[in-house]
Amino acid sequence: MKKSLPLLSLLTVGxxxxxxxxxxxxxxxAAGHGKKVSWNLSxxxxxxxxxxxxxxxxxxxxxxxxxxxxxxxxxxxTLSKPRENLDGISLGAFEAATFCAxxxxxxxxxxxxxxxxxxxxxxxDVQKAADLAVYNxxxxxxxxxxxxxxxxxxxxxxQYEFMGxxxxxxxxxxxxxxxxxxxxxIGKAMKVIGAVPTTVTAPETYRAIETxxxxxxxxxxxxxxxxxxxxxxxxxxxxxxxxSVNCPMVVNIDAYNSLSDKNKKILTDAVDAGYSALxxxxxxxxxxxxxxxxxxxxxxxxYTSAELDAFRKAAAQPVWDQWIKEANAVGLPxxxxxxxxxxxxxxxxx
Numbered sequence: 298m299k300k301s302l303p304l305l306s307l308l309t310v311g312x313x314x315x316x317x318x319x320x321x322x323x324x325x326x327a328a329g330h331g332k333k334v335s336w337n338l339s340x341x342x343x344x345x346x347x348x349x350x351x352x353x354x355x356x357x358x359x360x361x362x363x364x365x366x367x368x369x370x371x372x373x374x375t376l377s378k379p380r381e382n383l384d385g386i387s388l389g390a391f392e393a394a395t396f397c398a399x400x401x402x403x404x405x406x407x408x409x410x411x412x413x414x415x416x417x418x419x420x421x422d423v424q425k426a427a428d429l430a431v432y433n434x435x436x437x438x439x440x441x442x443x444x445x446x447x448x449x450x451x452x453x454x455x456q457y458e459f460m461g462x463x464x465x466x467x468x469x470x471x472x473x474x475x476x477x478x479x480x481x482x483i484g485k486a487m488k489v490i491g492a493v494p495t496t497v498t499a500p501e502t503y504r505a506i507e508t509x510x511x512x513x514x515x516x517x518x519x520x521x522x523x524x525x526x527x528x529x530x531x532x533x534x535x536x537x538x539x540x541s542v543n544c545p546m547v548v549n550i551d552a553y554n555s556l557s558d559k560n561k562k563i564l565t566d567a568v569d570a571g572y573s574a575l576x577x578x579x580x581x582x583x584x585x586x587x588x589x590x591x592x593x594x595x596x597x598x599x600y601t602s603a604e605l606d607a608f609r610k611a612a613a614q615p616v617w618d619q620w621i622k623e624a625n626a627v628g629l630p631x632x633x634x635x636x637x638x639x640x641x642x643x644x645x646x647x
Contacts (some may be wrong), residue, residue, distance in 0.1 A: 330365035331557035336392035339376035345523040347580035353574035357567035387444040392552035397544040401483035410634045411543040412481030415613040421576040424453045426645035450568045456538040460521045460530045461513025478514035486612035519582030532596045547613040
């Protein structure tokens with residue numbers, strides 16, 4: 298007992314005067330991480346392929362910072378509705394979030410260049426390269442700064458396909474008059490062939506199809522199953538591939554600037570881990586859900602090359618030209634951004 302008194306006394310003195318505690322703090326600071334940092338990230342839905350990127354980023358920063366920098370992922374829209382995540386970032390309500398550009402295209406017009414239909418995106422790696430090129434363009438950085446936001450990485454969503462119920466669009470002409478959940482450039486492309494696009498958010502889509510408010514929805518293949526669209530659908534397209542929606546992970550600039558240099562580097566380095574996890578999850582989802590669709594008897598619709606060529610010719614360039622006109626009107630170097638996407642995609646495809 299006597300032998301323990303000096304140790305007890307030392308701990309007591311340390312707790313009173315900050316000795317051992319300060320030593321721990323000093324060790325942490327010496328490691329370059331600074332004080333412990335805990336971030337909240339706002340997203341919607343449940344954990345799925347789409348969120349494996351942010352899950353990987355969260356795991357990476359916690360590991361590489363020895364727990365001194367953590368990112369808690371808040372699912373289900375508990376911190377904010379999907380359409381309001383960028384506003385939450387602007388206000389500093391949370392430090393990180395995901396959002397989809399087409400939820401509020403007027404707030405992030407530069408990013409919507411990545412949602413144009415029929416871009417030459419041939420793989421996840423090409424999508425990653427194009428996304429990061431646009432995110433790091435001065436015009437995009439300036440636009441996002443208005444919302445106190447810094448784009449970190451994208452969800453690199455695969456090409457979209459439609460799933461729906463009711464009359465099957467066996468030809469592209471059959472889409473005429475059909476109410477479709479199709480965002481961004483995909484919606485504009487579908488409008489060219491007579492469809493009526495709506496911007497229903499992902500969590501709202503199941504109910505919209507179930508009640509007949511919407512006839513079909515465009516999502517990456519796995520997303521139809523994540524949101525249970527397959528449970529209220531009778532058909533799906535297999536080769537339309539009109540494009541995808543761009544959904545970045547974004548961080549609050551003030552929160553980012555307050556990080557130590559070491560933690561900033563860790564967060565930046567985490568991006569590659571995030572993309573690797575995304576691509577692995579997307580690939581696995583195809584193997585997982587294709588048999589499910591077949592078992593449920595969801596009919597596959599495949600279009601002819603001639604139909605697809607005609608669709609691209611009618612919907613690609615006109616929609617691109619309209620986007621350029623709109624983006625120029627708000628002061629963006631529109632043609633420069635589109636050329637950047639096309640050039641980056643071409644180089645990344647080699």
